[in-house]
Amino acid sequence: MTAKDTREPIVSSSGEPVALMQAGPLREFWLLFRKNLSAMVGLTILLVFLFVAVFADLIAPHSPIMQFRQHSLQPPVWQDGGSARFLLGTDAVGRDLLSRLMHGSRFSFYVGFCVLTLSLTLGVALGLVAGYFRGWLEEIIMRLSDILWSFPSLLLAFVVVAVLGPSLTNAMIAIALAYLPEFIRITRGQVLVVANRNYVIASRMAGAGPLRLMFTAILPNCLAPVIVHASLVFSSAILAAAGLSFLGLGAQPPAPEWGAMLAESREFILRAWWVVAFPGLAILIMVLAVNFIGDGLRDALDPRLSRA
Amino acid sequence: MNLVRTFIAGALTSLISAGLQSTASAETLVVCTPRSVQNLNAAQQWVTPSVDVMNAMHNRLVEIERGGTKLVPGLATSWEISEDGLIYTFHLRKGVKWHSNPLFTPTRDFNADDVIFTIDRYRDPNHFFHGVGVGSQYFDYTKIDKNIVEMKKVDDYTLQITLAKPTAVFLEQMASESVSIQSAQYGEAMKDAGTPDQVDLQPIGTGPFRFVAFQKEVMTRFAKFDDYWAIKEGDASRGALVDDLVVVVTPDPTVRLAQVKAGECNILIDPSAADVLDLVSTPVEGLALATVPGTSTGLLYCPLLPFSDADQRVPMGDMKVRQAFAHAIDKQAIIEAVFGGATGTVATSFVPPPIPGFVELEPYSRDVEKAKQLLAEAGYPDGFTIELWLAPLNRSYMPNSQRAAELVQADLAEVGVKVNIIAMDMAELRQKRRDAKYAYMAFSGLNMDYPHANAAVDGMFSCGGWSTVCDEEIERLYQAGKVELDKEKSADIYAHLQKRFREVLPVLPLANPIEFQVVSSNVQNYKIHTLGGQAFWGVSIKP
């Protein structure tokens, strides 16, 4: 075993724990991560998608909402009737599918990042508070989290979107809410373990205040499982948002969100396979890429599991 | 792909398909429909096209000829109308048996008491059954309850109904599903048993099929009623010719098509435009397309809101703006993209073509310059911004409201009008419509309740109707047409009304559907019926 188990705190000579994200462990993590073939493949795909998302305006051949009505439901270029003008064909009102897919990747990143930021910050903060202060505060937070957790997540998202009105932003809020309890639980669980470690006790003896303790001594050493879980949330959020859009509760027309594109194209499933196949494939590939990265993260952060 | 298919098929068909394939039996007629009724009270429910289930088990006094627009005798064999048009005397059919169910066995035939029970139940707020169920909105809509002054039982089989005002459409209204005749005796029995709700939960009627089971969003089952009056009168072809009738709810049109292809249903209602095109270009053996012009109109409406504040009426309160919209919106493009160019035609009038009184009007041409000019004349040279409230609406008069919205948005952008599409579900749309504080647009449709042009105006473009445009001339013509019993004069009035409508445009008509159904070729003697529910009597399955 060359790697250290990162779940054990790395303590510097001064007795202060070293945060996970400092240079040493980070480089070590990268070295491990780089060796993981599938994770690197995932990272490459994701970077390509990110590039497309950022520069969609420049590289997309057409506007995603421009309707070429004479060319509706044109098949991809390699099929009879296809043309190089519309590489992946067009949809029912003649919009270029490739351009829509390219612009659609923006929504996926947007959803993934926003949901993650929202549920991660809130969930970690609540979990940290619950695990650190214990007592009635913990009791309240955990009970509320239990209640939230007792709702099936898609159903909860459905109700919340119904309350807020169907839009991608509201769908994100709903999804973030649904993922909150898991972050709370994971963080709290980690805090309970870490808080009793010697260096935390030492740090407290040395007179560190609760905020300092929480954020410099405890939090950095709780992060590994949180990060692994975060990658999972990122990919699930993309799937969930696509699912909500598919049910008509997410992105609204004419936004080229992939799930919404799928819902729009349902009636052509037997007639124009490309309008059904490509948005679904796009979702699958992006989610898969994130999950490959997630696996890589887990392996690199918790080597005990995979490379024994 | 073909190779793969042959290979897999060869390898596996022998293994599974023999045991798993089910073939339609000769005795069950299966109808696949996109929407479910919420409950089984005919006076409350009007969910086209699934109101079919009401038609299977009930009769009306007067009925509409199947697949047509003519009135034919139902539970009334004949009727007389007094000179002043106020007193209707119905002679009721004798020997009409009621269905029975585990809760109730009828001891008498249908008579005038049942008609009085049915109408009074909804008309009289003090009637015991008035508060049972969830209202009778569909019945209320006809407003016959307001117009009936008295119902007199002359004898068991003669009923006299007196109206407050003469109306040209009373018989047509009596033919609507909402006046499906219920059993007074069943009502009494359930009232005595303390379970009045059962009247609607396990309904009985006099129709060709009796009710067996209902699961919302899944299916409704019926069985042949052997004692149906038409059979007893010796006309077996007007009774059920199959043992069972099952109305299955399948919301997804693609799935519905696959079901009919697999022989899981005999009749598919509302195929998608794409599927219709497919079936036309590559016919499937054993399936036939049935089609008739629809009796509804898809439209875009832009209400002026129920209050008179002039500021809130702009800009849609200006006739010129509405005309500009009519010029700007490419209706043919909507027909192509939303109706597949096959399941609809451009609408010019609010009256659907098959309805008596329809006149062909000149359509508004697609003319961007004209539209811009009209907008400028109205004082909006740079256009304006308006919301389009969009709820999923997949009716035959508007198969895909979202796609239509995207087209309208693009068209109006060309003349400088920015359309913000605000998506919501139907429940929210209705609430917002009720509480509207500013101008908006939405898609809707006119569904004919009965074969008379009046049905399209009543409560819609008349003053106080939901289009909220109150035009004096339209109102005058509407009031005149409502009481005009003479057919020719009536036609003349409605022709004028439609011309005026074209100018005022209280709503923008977009499309008239062409109704399609996919029928398996072993189904015999079936006709599409668009005014209300389908009729399945006399339909048989060739083994």
Add this chain to the structure above:
Amino acid sequence: MLRYLAGRAAVAFFTLLGVSLATFFLIRLIPGDPILLLMPAEREISEERYQQLIIQFGFDRPLWEQYFRYIAGLFSGDLGISAFTRQPVLSEFMSYFPATIELALTATCFGLLLGVPAGMIAALARGTAIDLGLMSAALVGFSMPVFWWGMILITFFSGYLGWTPVSGRISVLYFPTPTTGFMLADTLLGGDLRAFWSALNHLILPTVTLGIIPLAIFARQTRSAMAEVLNEDYVRTARAKGLSEFRVVVVHALRNALIPVTTVVGLTMGGLLAGAILTETVFAWPGIGTWIVKAILSRDYQVIQGGILLIALVLILVNFAVDVLYGVLDPRIRAGGAS
């Protein structure tokens, strides 16, 4: 033990109370009025009728009073009746839930039958191309947008090959007496083999659709549990003792590896029971997912609040069952629990 149970029950009780409170007020925040939906799209309701229904539904009472009536009803076992169908919520739930259980069970079995062997093989072939291939495939399954997967399956197997039916639980030609509510059981009880085949046939595509993610989860879980167990001392000892590889793997390793897998199976099952909304939508499967979604769309308050409460109850019970099962299976936990 009793104290433990009482504690669990108390937590469950307060969670359910919280769920009922949250649901009750949350769904009333959804814009839209159920009464306005009791009218066809093209019509307006008359004001008199509107007022009558407001009173009939009790919407004229203050919200807190409505809530207390609801809670009081709950304690006497009354979940209210649907505004639209006029059927008791509990009996509606009972008519949709078996369809959900049946599908969840077959999907879990499908996942177990393929996932556990795949995970085992991958663990034994760790680091090889087989491992990489199997685990990549599992990750593809795990990343699948199920609604799309269902659509693709329908296109190919129903549309193109015409092998499987497209939707529903059983061919409409059969109408088995709903004794248990489970189609497979009911058709067998009815003694009609053709009906049984039909029900089975209708289950195939929804099972494969819904089962793809459990399959992936089970495969991954089995692999990591196996990998861990194969490294344990007792497995090494068993190998050293010269036991056959089969015996080592199946008797010693798999048995222990399956303990964490069981937990995952239980939790997954709970998730599936909570309503597979997307799969049910694609296949028009008459389960509680579609039931509640329809209720939300029509603002059928009694059905939504009752349905969500019942689902929460099911989730809590399943989690409890998982904990108990875990305790029974894993002696270490049992010992810990007793102390």
